[in-house]
Amino acid sequence: MFKKILFATSGSPASDDAARVAFDLAGRYQAALELLHVTGVPTRAYSQVVKDVRTGEEVSVDENYLSCIGDELKSYYERQLAGCAAACTVSIVTGYPHREILRQARSSGADLIIMGASTKGEEGKFYRRGMAGSTLQRVAKAARCPVLSVHRPHASYWGGIGSIVFATDFSKPAESAFAFASKVAQELDAELHLFHTLDIEKGGMGRDMDQDEIEARLIEARKRMYATYGARMPEGFKKWQVEVWEGTPYVEIVKFARERLADLIVLAHHASDPDLEAARIGSTMEQVILRANCPVVSVNHPDKI
């Protein structure tokens, strides 16, 4: 299912839940696993000094520093690395985290990126304001392969996948997300729950929709789900169903996933808003990741499915 997994890690407890999934996945599918840690953000014009992402200290980049960080990372994951059946490599680089993750994924041709959802303030805040949006958002928007994130400890179980929720907003990127979700569901013989939320905030264009209108729209959306995705199901795959609820998308997706005992949520990161900073608070993807009880995969491009 996956051949090359790139695990972008902070090398700290913030990435523990993601690490669990990364090692588990790599072992389970015999995929090559590359650990990538972006250790410092360039602070001045000439790049040999960086701000260490963990201490905020200015550090000179040299072999010594990079190998020290590399050793720390290896000892942090010593148990997992020793127990991992797959080939694992460790790379330490400097630069802006989102850019270096994307650069690495592009050069190694990774078919899955795994990252922790938030370093909860561990990340240096100083380069944030010069760059809109979080590392995760920027990676999810631009990556050519699916991006999986894990935010809560009980979301970090990648066992037998029995139930997958695919949440759609009918956007173009959602087509890639569907292709991925249906492929995984078929390969793992899991149930696939196709889900759409009728956004009552946005849908009413600033007015309250009355109940008849909501219900009419729900019916319409269900029809659209069958029309859009039914015909595209993998050959012979029968374990799928459609559901549409009304509400605020991220809340409904998390509730629905809980109800269907989902082991995985797949969605597209809607990147139509050019201002990631503004999209940050309301980003459905980010909110789902923060709240979900299972790993969340964002897929925006068809390249690596």
Next chain:
Amino acid sequence: MPEGKYCFRRPLQTEEDILHLLSDTRGTNYYKEMEELEVDTEALKKRLDATCKSRLRTWLDICARCGLCADSCFLYRVNDRNPEQVPSYKVQTTLGEIVRKNGNVDTKFMLHAMEVCWSRCTCCSRCAQYCPHGIDMGQMISYTRGLLYSQGFVPWELKIGSGMHRVYRAQMDVTEEDWVETCEWMAEENEEEYPGLTIPVDVENADIMYTCNAREPKHYPEDVAEAAILFHIAGENWTVPSSGWEQTALCMFAGDWEACKMQVQNVYDAIERLKPKRVVGTECGHAHRASVIEGPYWCGRPDGKPPAPYIHYVEWVAEALRTGKLKIDPAKRIKEPVTLQDSCNYVRNYGLSEITREIISYIVEPGYFVEMAPNKDYNYCCGGGGGFNGVGRYRAQRNKALKTKRDQILATGCKLVIAPCHNCWDAIRDLEEEFEIGIRWTFLKPLLLKMVVIPEHLRPAEEEE
């Protein structure tokens, strides 16, 4: 000891040279060896004879030490008006001494001169506006840096930076392959949102050839992408050269004139090879100075001009907005107090102050733009110019120097600063980090992208909602 393992007079010529010096973390051994580095007085004397001509000698002579330049200098003001920070004093005690002694100076003197030239002057030339004789002390310090560089007395990072230009024709280890690959990558990353977006490499006879700063491809290629998207929206017929794309010159800060010539000649060769109607450079001040203002002289061009008209990014933006190639959605203009940083190198030293105000008039809602005081040609240096941002040895002095800009920004009451210059952008970021005054700072490109109207035919196919 004549020359050391790390500290020597000759420039860095190869990748091994650079890696060797980089391996000396923070230049610890480099500076230690420098204390023993002997001055080749004969060579210094020869260099003076060959390069220190009538203008500089006249300036040194007619300087009356009147001190009218004192208050013009932000470093003098920020350092409690220490007389040793008066521009004329700084020049007379360094270059003046070398000339008076005809190169017969010792190691101790050179170490002191290095400290003056790289930590007490950013070559912003604000002082030249106040000198009754019109003496440009920024120029003189810059010249003195060249003398110091030729003897091996130069901050570690700038020795390396110069070496980078010599080896890679870029201030960082970005090769031509890296550059072209980055262009492809950025086009690919944005083609869905902007169908038809390309970054054309090596197209001859284009209307525009674009050059940038190596930090962009190296660390935030988003900047390259933004430039491409804006050209695309404006409908420009443009290209980038595969070689000669790097416009900056850290060697100019280092006083390595030979590398300056090599670097800018590389850009001019690209212009001659691709024959564009004009060249547009990125939002960078010193790059503009190196490639447009001083470059032609380094290369000995008889007309004192680059091979094709070479404009700064702000000139292109103003023109695109003026002619309607880029249209701003009035609803999206900036509606918060916003101020603008005037970069010394293309405002004071090239006269583009009105052009940037014209841009402001299109992108800021009337009533929200607040000028710094002083501003335009009289603006203070950000505190990071002339290589100051990059030198670890003088970090404390640099951080102190940032206070001037900090106080100017605080006085405007603005939380947003537009800084269309890499060094200014960096210095302002650093001052926020250092003093935490709660500001945001930005180049023009991302601001424009939030506001421009994308023509119907360039939008992605409509999705059903």
